Amino acid sequence: MTYSDKNGISEHIQTVIDLAANNCQDNGGPFAALVVRDGKIIAEGLNRVTANGDPTAHAEIMAIRSACKVLGSFQLDGCELFSSCEPCPMCLGAIYWARPARVYFAAWHHQAALVGFDDEHIYNEINLAPELRTIPMHHVKSKRSNEPFERWKNMSDKTEY
């Protein structure tokens, strides 16, 4: 049995592909995502980068934010994320912070690269030393760099995440 045979997975994948394709006609990029819980869609996300003037408005980010609102939680316990394409590093990071149970995706990121969406470049950059990246990231020495973490550690009433 492949994943596409299991309960509802094939259907949700078809839905997310349709949403991604149709989003092109609505000033969006060709990407969509869904958050599913107990087999039901609880949120959808569409790429709105240029429409909203927001480079973080990828489909998975939008779906995660929307699902968290629906659930009233900053965690997607027991949820599944469906994406029309393999997540980019930003969305992969967001998935780890949101902690759904698993992710299903349709296209490989190499397919997105062929039409100009180059997250392969970002994946390559991650493993370089910060100052050697094409967007250089410089560590600035400061004796005070740990102060925010000390403050956090000493708080008694914080919400951990």
Next chain:
Amino acid sequence: MTYSDKNGISEHIQTVIDLAANNCQDNGGPFAALVVRDGKIIAEGLNRVTANGDPTAHAEIMAIRSACKVLGSFQLDGCELFSSCEPCPMCLGAIYWARPARVYFAAWHHQAALVGFDDEHIYNEINLAPELRTIPMHHVKSKRSNEPFERWKNMSDKTEY
């Protein structure tokens, strides 16, 4: 000359450390970020994950989104991003999509890990095959997976990004 001696860098780093530390008292995590253009702060971002119920509300994401609104653009050309801590993979990805000129950060991510913010784990997961990650990511075979990209490729009036 170290980075901390150059024009305004040390000052912006002190500012972002103060914002991060003070954010703990306001239901935020111990992180802050600034977007600077021509030496002037144009946007700030504070970690609001638990406050907003949004796992993507990291300081850098918030600062990028706010700066894009100020500039009316989805790109941060010629801007510098200051962060109280080395960016996590999600924020690193967002930085590549927003394309500021460079990034300056105060704390290393290992310092954040010591108080429970484990992005080291995410960095390790990125290099694993999708289905072997602690949040498994399954490729679902579909003959239609390339349809959104075909649609995108054939559009004549799209905004590339």
